[in-house]
Amino acid sequence: MASSTPTHYCINPTKPYPSSQSPLQKPPKTTPKLLAASPSPSLSSSFTGSSTAAASSSSSPHVPQPRSSPLLGPEFRRARTTRVISKRNTNSPKPPNPSCRAASPAARDCLAVMSRTAADSPALTTALRSFQPRLSVPEDYCSILHDLGDRDKCPSKAAEVFHFSMTLTRNMTEKGKLLTAAISSLGKMGFHELAREVFDTGLREGYGNTVYAFSALISAYARNGMSSEAVAVFESMKARGLRPNNVSYNAVIDACGKGGTDPMISMGLFREMLWNGLRPDRKTFNSLLAGFSRVGHFDHARMLFDEMIFSGIGRDIYTYNTFIDVVCKSGNMELAVQVVSLMPANGVRPNVVTYSTVIDGYSKLGRFDEALNLFEEMKSLGIQFDRVCYNTLLSIYMKTGRYQEIARVCNELEMLAIEKDTFTYNSLINGYGKQGRFDVVSCLMQEMRQRKVPPSVLTYSTLIDIYSKAGMYGDAANVFLEFHESGLKPDVVLYSSFIDTLSKNGLVDFAVCFLNDMMKMGIKPNVVTYNAVIDAFGKSRISVEEDGVRQDSGGREGCGNQILKAFGQLAKGIGAPVADETRTSEEMLCILDLFQKMIQQGVKPNVVTFSAILNACSRCNSFEDASLFSEQLCLFDNFIYGVTHGLLMGYRDVWIQARSLFDELRRMDRPTSSAFYNALTDVLWHFEQRLGAQKVVLEGVQRQVWENTCSEFSLDLHLMSSGAAQAMVHAWLLRIRSIVFSGCKLPEFVSILTGWGKHSKVAGSSTLRRVIEALLNTIGAPFQLERFNMGRFVSPGAVVSAWLMESGTINILLLHDKRSQQAIPVNLLPRLHSLQL
DNA sequence: TTAGGGTTAG
Structure with missing residues (x-):
């Protein structure tokens, strides 16, 4: 309930904002209990604002500052959604609200x-x-x-x-x-x-010609994610002399948020509302908050969240759930849990949406056990699961391969008469498709048809993607035909998936052509599209003769034909590998061209792009060539550039900033952060900053970036790139050496597991085993491949011990940097200055 | 007139 006398509105994203020390320096190690989590004193004082009354002037109801770099925006963290924001055609109507x-x-x-x-x-x-x-x-x-x-x-x-x-x-x-x-x-x-x-x-x-009719139409567009249409209607009502009321403004602000418009546009509407003497209410604030939440702007969301208390608006369940969502998007799950724990004291009880939001937050970070524990907590609290919640649960079971549980949940849905919707089917199709269970995929498609659940573009994209990845190009082509007949419009996901298929099959040139085609069709590539192509340049490339896949087509229809033709050619197998020596210079020009396109289109890179750029650097033969790429980082992000350049040049002072970056990476899921660590260590190793590479690896190990990397006498390298793995071997052997010198006896055998180096993206280093074998030979380490496990090197403890105790071994094991400098040059300081946290 | 879920890059 809004206060009748709001005192002030102070929404200025650029204003200095009071900060408080985050109480979350040491996140709780226990299983999260949303309602049982006890807030720390400093945090609880930040939440004393009542949900329905203005905060007292003595309290300071702001939330803790995130421990993120001011230069690492939500794009870097991948927090900004690349999905279509609108939920049209979701086939899951909200229950009626009889109180209205x-x-x-x-x-x-x-x-x-x-x-x-x-x-x-x-x-x-x-x-x-x-x-x-x-x-x-x-x-x-x-x-x-x-x-x-x-x-x-x-x-x-x-x-x-x-x-x-x-x-x-x-x-x-x-x-x-x-x-x-x-x-x-x-x-x-x-x-x-x-x-x-x-x-x-x-x-x-x-x-x-009434405010009501115009507002209803604005709202209709809002619900369907059509923000520009909503804004046009809003402007037309003003042009007709009608004065928009609170509902009109709330609807258009909501439309902007749902349509993915820059939330600053919504802030402009908010100011216009004030200018026209209207009093924003809680729904206005909630819609503004949702706009910032959708793009992952934690700082702005936090200001609005605080402002709702300052200005007497109060917070309700929508406010909390929206704010918790943006906190989850920032990866700060400990803060999310604490905000939930403070809700009851402020008169708002967490509901199924609150729990689903936090559970999904854990799931997106790969923290599945914590997510599943919260489902149990929901049950114990008697919170009813709804369809969205079940879909979230299914998605976790899919990601963790718990197929028996999936069957159980599907049965439970039937018993509860909760119908599977397009979301449910898409999730199931994707999960079973990735497992190669195409029999189940067919059944699911059949069931969708029988139950009249309409497939979305995403259903088709998913099917095309899973068939393509399995090399079933004929099936992919058939789905594409069906999609074409459905009348649905292709979107960026469908094209990105297709471009990735071309790229992964060595048809990078065609992938770039299709990138241009999709732009001609008015489909804007996103960061995923670009990342797929940039990454593809590192893979073997195929040249295609004139009768190959493509003749330039141009138009809309032609593009569909080209896709079908490409699937046909992929099914046959085409082209010939391009010789290595012709690749590098061409590749550099193409990648630089892609960067230019990204900048022109305002597509912001994320951590995956940076990993791809670093991998491209690792493929360069000279430091100068690599510098050309790394300078591109500077165009995108000074922070990453500063850290990477500083590490490559061996500036010791850069480690403060580097650790800030590593802390930021902790807020991401393991595959994403380990890919970045792998790329960074590869480039450092490649340009002989070996000690630097080792320090980066150890920072990663300390932050548990690679799962099960290191037990005392068994080293698991299978998730590491070649640079990371080699640096790690040195660090591990040095550690064992210190154990030996401390007088301890090694076990009967010590071992190194290499696997296949699946995360290495550097051309020619896909077999980690060979790289490690060469390293062990070079340094003279007495390891041998195990007879029945070609991915494992073993050595008797006594033999390794004797080798480590030899006088020359220590010098072999200690790594050095080719470039080592004390201070950061003055011209780099401005770039790094703002990184001080 | 306000909140949560499915996809493509690594």
């Missing part, structure tokens, strides 16, 4: 009959006629229309009610009310075009 409208018993009965009756049936008119004497005009009809929007997906029923009730109206006001209800209903159903038609009719016939 007080429908008469007759209206409720009529709605029940309408719900049971088939669309376009004459029985609908019969029912409306029979209920007519008991229904008030326009209130009951408006109520029925709203409820149909909440629970039905049948626009013809809404149209029937609308046209029937319009014949009963006595004046323009009543017509206007019904019009607004019909627009709202159609918008909720996802039929924004129909909503627009109805709106235009109302406008033409003289009862649609």
